[in-house]
Amino acid sequence: MANAVLPTLTPPAVDGGPPVRKRSKVKPKRQNLAGWLFVGPVIAGVLFFQLAPVAASLVVSLTNWSGLNRPTFLGLGNYRELFTADDTFYPSLRNTVIFTVVVVVLTIFIGLGLAVLCNQKVKGIGIFRTLYYSPAVTNVVAIGFVWFWLYDPNNGLFNSTLRTIGIHGPAWLSDTKTALIAVIVVAIWQGVGYPMVILLAGLQSIDTSLIEAATVDGASAWRRFWAVVFPLLTPSLFFLTITQFITSFQVFGIIYVMTSGGPNNATSVFIFHIYEAAFGHGRLGYASAMGWVLFVIVGVVTAVQWKMEKRWVHYDN
Amino acid sequence: MTTETLRVPLNRPPKHLPRRIVVLAVLLFFAVVFAMPMLWMVSASLKPENEVLQSPPTFLPSTFQWANYSQAGHGLFPFFVNSVKLAALNVGFLLLFASLAGYGFARLNFAFKNLAFALLLSTAMIPSMVYLVPQYMLFREMGWIDTHYPLWVPNVLTPVFGTFLLRQAFRGIPIELEEAAKLDGASTFGTFWRIMLPQVKPALAAVGALTFMGSWNDLFGPLIFLNSTRLQTMPIALALFKGEYFTQTNLMMAAATLTILPPLLLFLLAQKYFVQGITMSGLKG
Numbered sequence: 356m357a358n359a360v361l362p363t364l365t366p367p368a369v370d371g372g373p374p375v376r377k378r379s380k381v382k383p384k385r386q387n388l389a390g391w392l393f394v395g396p397v398i399a400g401v402l403f404f405q406l407a408p409v410a411a412s413l414v415v416s417l418t419n420w421s422g423l424n425r426p427t428f429l430g431l432g433n434y435r436e437l438f439t440a441d442d443t444f445y446p447s448l449r450n451t452v453i454f455t456v457v458v459v460v461l462t463i464f465i466g467l468g469l470a471v472l473c474n475q476k477v478k479g480i481g482i483f484r485t486l487y488y489s490p491a492v493t494n495v496v497a498i499g500f501v502w503f504w505l506y507d508p509n510n511g512l513f514n515s516t517l518r519t520i521g522i523h524g525p526a527w528l529s530d531t532k533t534a535l536i537a538v539i540v541v542a543i544w545q546g547v548g549y550p551m552v553i554l555l556a557g558l559q560s561i562d563t564s565l566i567e568a569a570t571v572d573g574a575s576a577w578r579r580f581w582a583v584v585f586p587l588l589t590p591s592l593f594f595l596t597i598t599q600f601i602t603s604f605q606v607f608g609i610i611y612v613m614t615s616g617g618p619n620n621a622t623s624v625f626i627f628h629i630y631e632a633a634f635g636h637g638r639l640g641y642a643s644a645m646g647w648v649l650f651v652i653v654g655v656v657t658a659v660q661w662k663m664e665k666r667w668v669h670y671d672n
Numbered sequence: 673m674t675t676e677t678l679r680v681p682l683n684r685p686p687k688h689l690p691r692r693i694v695v696l697a698v699l700l701f702f703a704v705v706f707a708m709p710m711l712w713m714v715s716a717s718l719k720p721e722n723e724v725l726q727s728p729p730t731f732l733p734s735t736f737q738w739a740n741y742s743q744a745g746h747g748l749f750p751f752f753v754n755s756v757k758l759a760a761l762n763v764g765f766l767l768l769f770a771s772l773a774g775y776g777f778a779r780l781n782f783a784f785k786n787l788a789f790a791l792l793l794s795t796a797m798i799p800s801m802v803y804l805v806p807q808y809m810l811f812r813e814m815g816w817i818d819t820h821y822p823l824w825v826p827n828v829l830t831p832v833f834g835t836f837l838l839r840q841a842f843r844g845i846p847i848e849l850e851e852a853a854k855l856d857g858a859s860t861f862g863t864f865w866r867i868m869l870p871q872v873k874p875a876l877a878a879v880g881a882l883t884f885m886g887s888w889n890d891l892f893g894p895l896i897f898l899n900s901t902r903l904q905t906m907p908i909a910l911a912l913f914k915g916e917y918f919t920q921t922n923l924m925m926a927a928a929t930l931t932i933l934p935p936l937l938l939f940l941l942a943q944k945y946f947v948q949g950i951t952m953s954g955l956k957g
Contacts, residue, residue, distance in 0.1 A: 385781055385782060385783065386860065387782045389776075390783075390785065391776075391782055393772045393775055393776030394772070394776040394777060394785075394788055397770070397772075397792065397829060397831060400826070400829025401795050401829075401832070403829075404807065404826040405795050405798060405803055406791075408803035408804075408806035408807045409798060409803045409806075411803075411806035411809075412802055412803055415805060469702065472698060475695050475699075477692075481943055481944070483699050483702075485940050486703050486706050487702060487706050488939060489710065489936055492932070492935040492936060493935070493936070494889035494891070494906070494907045494932065495891055495907070496911050496928070497713070497910060497928035497931050497932050498709075500910070500914070500924055500925065501709045501712065501928065504716075504921065515729050544705075544706070552946065552950065556950040556951040559947065560951050604799075607891075611891070612911070626801055629801050629804075633805055633808075634896060639809075642804075643806075646802040646804065649802065650802045657797055
């Protein structure tokens with residue numbers, strides 16, 4: 356079975372019923388035509404719309420193509436320029452790394468806390484869940500509008516409030532010292548909903564008899580959480596570190612809407628840099644080279660995460 | 673301590689009461705943190721223009737100016753139609769292709785199945801920026817730039833997460849159900865469509881809701897692939913309005929509120945299935 360690919364994500368067993376896969380009765384007859392008719396469209400789509408363009412992008416990254424000219428082969432010229440002559444590459448990489456680390460760690464951590472909260476038996480808990488998740492379903496342009504206004508140096512809610520207690524607030528988004536933090540706060544506010552839902556689903560599938568057993572043994576609520584619940588959540592947490600890293604490292608929308616990378620590149624992130632090269636300056640070859648550098652970074656970090664999986668992720672079936 | 677005291681939230685002993693209050697207080701605190709910017713947006717959307725930038729700011733409008741909504745709604749309507757059309761195409765076709773592939777990977781036995789599945793999962797890791805440039809060129813060759821095609825056709829044919837989630841859901845359905853249908857002479861497609869598909873409704877709801885939100889809130893796709901204003905979607909229209917139409921904050925906030933309502937209502941309705949669908953996928957703790 357394709358189980359080998361993801362050994363850990365097995366389906367929940369059906370209570371009291373026979374094992375889910377009971378293939379012995381029906382002999383595993385090959386259904387090549389039917390099988391490929393079912394999966395064919397998706398496999399063809401992935402090959403045509405993703406994998407072929409990925410390969411093409413590697414070729415383009417070795418040229419000076421603008422989309423209009425006849426491309427000249429540059430070898431590794433684009434890559435050399437990126438690492439040695441591009442003034443915004445390192446600052447944008449630094450911003451991306453800071454953004455990613457802070458956002459991944461805090462969204463998962465806060466998301467875990469909220470998931471535990473949302474798993475309490477309280478009247479109207481569905482309303483709280485919806486409220487907490489609501490920023491995650493809101494488009495970044497609307498979010499940008501509101502926060503832009505909240506951050507306004509003169510009339511914004513934050514500085515108006517600070518003024519009443521005699522503090523002169525900073526010009527959040529146009530000050531190079533605070534801009535990145537201000538954007539990160541918005542990204543966390545919007546980003547915790549997804550980890551919360553995934554971890555809530557994780558919490559709800561934990562067998563309550565395990566927790567009750569620990570209680571009978573006299574474990575405190577704190578100890579029950581860290582010794583029983585947390586290890587059982589590690590597969591979900593692992594899934595989240597992988598997916599949150601990949602999405603955070605590619606942050607674009609919130610930056611585009613709130614600061615456009617400014618002031619003075621203080622919030623310029625990697626994707627924004629690629630977007631500008633490709634669609635601002637028409638340097639498709641250069642943008643493709645940056646795309647591949649991004650790909651390698653994401654690939655290496657993801658591989659390291661998989662490698663470390665055994666150290667902290669607890670599987671128990 | 674006995675287990676009885678644990679299991680009864682209804683007649684819980686008085687010593688648990690403070691804990692309950694603490695939980696409620698924390699829940700309310702976070703509710704304020706998450707809702708405050710939204711409430712502020714709604715409040716501003718109902719204010720007369722001169723009141724929005726008043727200092728110190730007031731939370732409640734002095735008069736509720738509902739006309740802001742009709743004015744913003746009037747301007748947004750054509751873009752609303754585009755967004756609805758794209759969301760419907762994305763959700764409908766993605767659910768079709770993802771459930772077909774999910775079922776194929778879960779239950780059918782065919783050559784190169786493991787290879788195909790590994791190929792599919794591996795693409796989840798590729799940043800879309802890597803293939804964006806060649807994709808753009810491909811769409812240009814196909815005459816798809818400044819049409820709606822790039823905003824749904826590639827999405828519905830590459831549903832990696834949806835296929836994975838539905839495959840997990842199909843694997844959780846007892847095989848006896850399927851065998852009975854086969855014995856009754858149902859075809860493979862008939863079994864899939866009539867017997868199996870209704871069994872995975874929560875997973876379909878979860879994938880459908882996520883797809884809707886992805887399509888509704890997409891900023892990057894329309895920004896790159898569309899040029900004509902008449903084809904634009906709600907998020908872009910909102911960005912355009914900021915410069916062109918609405919110099920008034922109250923109208924901008926009314927427009928922003930209108931764009932976030934549909935996904936919010938959808939999540940409120942689908943919330944239960946959403947969590948259930950993810951649990952069903954076996955992505956469990």
